[in-house]
Structures are given as structure tokens and as C-alpha cells.
Amino acid sequence: MTHTEAAAALENAKFDRRQDLRHEESADDGGRGEAEFAEWERITQLLAATGGAYDPGADAVVQDELAVEAAAAEAREAEQLRLQQLADRADEIERLVQEDVLAGTEPREGDEAARHEIARRSGWQTPDAVDGWLAHALAAHLGHYADPAARTVAADLLPAEVSVHAALLSALAHLAPAADVEILEFAARLAQAGPHATAQLAELLAQAVAAEAGASGDRGDSRCATSQVPDHLGGT
Template sequence: MSAADVAAALEDARFDARQDSRHEHLADDERGRAELAEWERIDQLLADAAPDTVYDPGIDAVVQEELAAEAAAAAVTEAEWREAQRIAARADELQALRELGTLEQTEPREGDEAARDELTRRAGGYVQADVDAWLAHALAAHLGHYRDPAAREAAADLLPVSLLTHAALLTELARLVPAADTGQLAFTARLAASEPEAAAALAAFLTRARSVQD
């Protein structure tokens, strides 16, 4: 755009602003004010440039920064959408495994904490006891991605206290009675859910007792 084109556009924006000011419902039109401010900025940009300089948004630093910010925001939105789709698909898969009765034989993957939350959300906030028990067992036995110490550490911020307490109890009882199976230790889930503080205290007591014996 030439300086004359920009000046004409600026005058049109000023005219529109004057018209809007006469109407109460348009007086606070932020879009109109932003458009006027932008034309004023471009007009000043050309006024400060060499004679006969034309306006090119491709080399306008402000415009390019805005476009870059919009592209970055769009990329974030796209990534969030893809992640939501992945979580929903994994939640569907876990639900299918539950219905087939094979959830306990499945190793957890990275991100299953979010899939657990999705299942809970779908159930209207109802705690999915079987999913929680599955994750607690996997966490205690270091199955799937919980083989990685960093994943187990991250789980402390991703899973509810009752589930973490359940896992801690399973860990200590498995060390105390290595031959015990999940059925024999089913009571730990009920204890962790109904008396989380007492369950945590018991897990801590067993940990201290084991350290003394060692």
C-alpha cells in the first residue's frame, strides 16, 4: 500500500470512529478502536520511512510478531486437541479391556493417568475402583511405564492420594509376603479408600519395620 492508500484508509477509520461515538451501543467498540490504532501506527510507520516507501506487511515486524503468535497459539490448540483425542481413545480401550475382563493383564502406558481421569469424568465423578486397583498394582509392581523411576515419581502428582496409598500398601505387603496374590491383598484397596490416613500410616510403619530388619 502506498502512503496515499494508507492515509485514505486512516481517514475512513477515523470517520467510522466518529460515527460510532454518536451511537451509545457502538461507543465502546473495541474492534473499531483497534482498527483505528493500527492504521495510525501504519501511517506513522510510513511517515518515518524514506519518501515513496510503500507499506508491506511482510516486513512489518509488528504484523509478523502477531502472525507468529497466532501460529504458535494455533499449534498449541492443535496439540491439545490431538492429546485429548489420544486420551479419549485410550479411555475407550481401557473400557473395552474392562468389559473383556482382561484389564488386570494389561500393562499401563504413559498417559494412562489422564485416561483414568477421563473414565472418571465420563462416570460423573464416580471413582473407577477396578481401574484404580489396576493402576495401584502396576505402580507397586513397577509394570509398564512404571518401570521408569521418573514415571513413578511423576505419578505422585497425577494420581489421587488414595490410589498412591493403595500402591504403597501393596508394595510393603508384597515384600512382607512375596507369595501373596492380588486377590489376597484386595482388602488394601478398601482400606486405602475408606481410611487413607490410617492406610498411609500403616504403609509407613511397615516401611520403617523393614528398614530396621534390614
């Protein structure tokens, strides 16, 4: 398109805009007429300054719009991939629950979101096996929970009941290291029945563990339960 052709198109846009303004039903077009007129005006001015034929590849405005559209498309594809991976992981966890082998696996980054997806699918009733698995892994620092930063993030991503369950298990592991896992099932029931009271109990036990370790001079691996209690539930 040359400058002459663009100028002619601009005149047509001017005419259409005037016609639209005369008809109330056409004037309310969401600003399409004004936008079309402004675009032809911009292109006409661009060609007047550069000369020659119009080249979209040399039009900075068009290229910026294409770049924005490409970035938006890439973001949509990335989000679709994330959602598919999340669904696949939720499927895998549900399969492990059905096969009764979930307890033998370690969680990995993103499993908090997978738990949320499982809860959504089941009407927000997460299987006890999933919550118990995450709580035990959080307390024992298994999988990605070996990273303190991951444990901190988990306290915000997981329901309070799961975090409190983990905190209580962590404290009990120091006080009764030989306790069987089945015996400790009461920890989950306490966390579900009264998360705030259970958080206070976990913190009290953690303080007792820390005091005992300090008295004995034990500077080994100390997994403080209070670090896994959500801030709004902590405190005595």
C-alpha cells in the first residue's frame, strides 16, 4: 500500500465515522469506527514520513502488537502444559493411593498443588492417605522437603491440619523415636479435630525437645516442630 492508497482509505474511514455519528444505533460500536480511523491516520502519517509502500515488518506498532500476542500465546501454552502436568501428577498420586504404595514414595515439588487438584476432583474431600503422606514427609524432611525453603512454602500451601499434623509428628519423633507409625495415627485425628490446640501442643513439645537437647549438649539434626506450624496457629 502506498501513501496515496492509505490517504484514500483514511478518507473512507472519515466518511464512515461521520455516517456512524449520524445514526445512534451505529455510533455504539464499541469504538471500532474511531479505532479504524485512528489506525488509518497513523499509517498515512507513517508513509508520508518514510515514503514507499507500507511494510508491516517495518511498522514498530504492528511488531509490538505481534510480540504481545506471541507472548500471550506462549503464556497460554505454558499454562496449559502446567495444568496438564498437574493433572498427570494428581492421577499418579491417586493411582498410588489405590495401589496402597503411596507411603513408600517421596513427594516432589508441586505436590501441594496436586493435592489441591485431588481435593477439587473429590468435592474437597482429600483422601486421608494423601494428607497423612504429606504430613509424614514434611515431618521427616523427605523428598523436596529436605530443603528448608520448601518446608516454609508448604506451610502456606498446605491446609493447617496437614502442617500441624507434621509438626506434632516431628516433635513426637524426638520424644518417642521407636513409636510405630500406626500408633501415631492419633496425631492426624488431633490435627483435624483441633488444629489450633494441636499446634500449641506441638510447639510445647518442640520446646521440651529443644530444652532436652540443650541440656545434653546434643547439636545433631534437630527438626524443630515449630518451624512447620503455620504462623496463625503457633503460640501458646
